[in-house]
Amino acid sequence: MxxxxxxxxxxxxxxxxKDGILIxxxxxxxxxxxxxxxxxxxxxxxxxxxxxxxxxxxxPEARDELSAERAPTLVFIKEGAISATKAGLMNPKExxxxxxxxx
Amino acid sequence: MKPEKQVDLVIIGGxxxxxxxxxxxxxxxxxxxxxxxxxxxxxxxxxxxVQNFPSYPKIHGMELMEKMKEHVDHLSIPVEEVxxxxxxxxxxxxxxxxxxxxxxxxxAVILATGRKPIPLDLQTECEEVHYCAICDGGAYxxxxxxxxxGGNSGFDESLYLLQIDISHLTLIEVEDRFFxxxxxxxxxxxxxxxxxxxxAKLVDLCLExxxxxxxxxxxxxxxxxxxxPVDGIFVFLGQTPNNELFKNQVALSDNGYIKAGPxxxxxxxGVYSAGDINDKIFRQITTAMGDATIAALSAERYxxxxxxxxx
Numbered sequence: 489m490x491x492x493x494x495x496x497x498x499x500x501x502x503x504x505x506k507d508g509i510l511i512x513x514x515x516x517x518x519x520x521x522x523x524x525x526x527x528x529x530x531x532x533x534x535x536x537x538x539x540x541x542x543x544x545x546x547x548p549e550a551r552d553e554l555s556a557e558r559a560p561t562l563v564f565i566k567e568g569a570i571s572a573t574k575a576g577l578m579n580p581k582e583x584x585x586x587x588x589x590x591x
Numbered sequence: 592m593k594p595e596k597q598v599d600l601v602i603i604g605g606x607x608x609x610x611x612x613x614x615x616x617x618x619x620x621x622x623x624x625x626x627x628x629x630x631x632x633x634x635x636x637x638x639x640x641v642q643n644f645p646s647y648p649k650i651h652g653m654e655l656m657e658k659m660k661e662h663v664d665h666l667s668i669p670v671e672e673v674x675x676x677x678x679x680x681x682x683x684x685x686x687x688x689x690x691x692x693x694x695x696x697x698x699a700v701i702l703a704t705g706r707k708p709i710p711l712d713l714q715t716e717c718e719e720v721h722y723c724a725i726c727d728g729g730a731y732x733x734x735x736x737x738x739x740x741g742g743n744s745g746f747d748e749s750l751y752l753l754q755i756d757i758s759h760l761t762l763i764e765v766e767d768r769f770f771x772x773x774x775x776x777x778x779x780x781x782x783x784x785x786x787x788x789x790x791a792k793l794v795d796l797c798l799e800x801x802x803x804x805x806x807x808x809x810x811x812x813x814x815x816x817x818x819x820p821v822d823g824i825f826v827f828l829g830q831t832p833n834n835e836l837f838k839n840q841v842a843l844s845d846n847g848y849i850k851a852g853p854x855x856x857x858x859x860x861g862v863y864s865a866g867d868i869n870d871k872i873f874r875q876i877t878t879a880m881g882d883a884t885i886a887a888l889s890a891e892r893y894x895x896x897x898x899x900x901x902x
Contacts, residue, residue, distance in 0.1 A: 514725065514726065514729070516639075516651060516653055516725050517723070517725050517726045518630075518632070518636035518637045518653060518723065518725070518726070519723060519726050520726070521630050521632075521636065521653070522629045522630045522673070525629070525630050525672045525673040526673050528673075529673050544729075545729070557727075557729055557730040558726065558727050558729075558730060559725075559726045559727070559729070560726070579673070579675070580673055580675070580691070581675075
């Protein structure tokens, strides 16, 4: 479901995305694993949203540029630009509510 | 209308207890389902290093739980993760479990809901208070942190913070001694960047421009207050039982844990419990798995007898 992006591709990916969500994660972060499952559930009810993932430890340029020191950090993309950034875990209901609030 | 499904056994909670119970139940040919509110693995996912699980001298908690999940998947046991259980009806012969997406009916239930971290109880709030060093520690490279809690989690996560080159770590514990494993204590306290205090309590936060600048620590023996400069705080105050779903149906101890019998039976026929949610002295991965083994075998026997009586 997730397309993996990195330091070399994140800028163009964001610019080319109409409606997307990027999760910046760390490999051993338990909340990241949880958030990925929340996004998988969210995706089933939200056609048209594209999902990306980026390892923030292996991609320091993107991490710093996207202010993704904390994990997970979600970056919401709308019409080729970042519309919102949110760090921390959300449950499915909070995720849906937050997504709607930043549309 | 939510879809309805009938199974033999529903296991609520997908930590080591829930997954072990599911493995035993599946091998007994029970139609079994795990419901987990977040992801499988439970609190073990947050343990940086597990050193007391036989067959692995040293392993990351999440890696160990992934191996356990592979075993569950190998047996094709359905697991509903990020699943919100909205209500439980446990008192009748057939149990009903309603989630955000479906309604399940089962002959037996195993409660393996475990525990959840106790939050910091302070009036002042700020973004620099965290509950997971692996998730949020990266922002504190070269900075000063305070760790609240002198148990295994506090020491274990402190070791992780030292690995990522924080400049100074103060660890405080309200009791008069630390409770982490002796070997872990020795490892952490040998580091020159660490200052550890017992009989000390975090009582307030100091903010500058909305960001954390210091922590007010009370010495419980003298009553004196001291403000120490910190950039971030990591809280590991222990856990509280996850009993909200069934606390009005299942008999609990005064502190909220399930009073399970020797066969992991609760006060309700067909309802068993296992792992950290049980009222017991020792809470380890291995004791959770022991409980779960007994709970699953007991549930299997109960279901077999129930099926016989229905013939």
